[in-house]
Amino acid sequence: MTDQTPGLDHTAEPPAELLTITEAAQLLRAPVATLRYWRHLGTGPHSFRLGRRVLYRADDLRSWIDAQHGQTAPGSGSSR
Structure with missing residues (x-):
């Protein structure tokens, strides 16, 4: 018999x-x-x-x- 609670995998990804x-850095393309x-x-x-993770x-x-996109000053971004 194990001491762990059934159904809980403590090594599982969020x-x-x-x-x-x-993952957030990859999404934002930032270090x-x-x-x-x-x-x-x-x-x-x-x-x-x-726990120890930053999420x-x-x-x-x-x-x-979206908020960062809204803060872009007119004329400072690339033209579309």
Whole structure:
């Protein structure tokens, strides 16, 4: 008999809507160090700790990206 709770896999990856800092960095096409720096400054997308892991909700990342897109000054971005 084992001491672990049945059905709980402690080595499993987080659900798809939760991204690790590495996955968030890939999505944002930014170095992991940049996300760590933003986290230190309190800027960047909302993140939280779950145990030892720093996680990002996919919805929070999309909202942050949309907010950054809205802050672009007219004429400073690429023309479409």
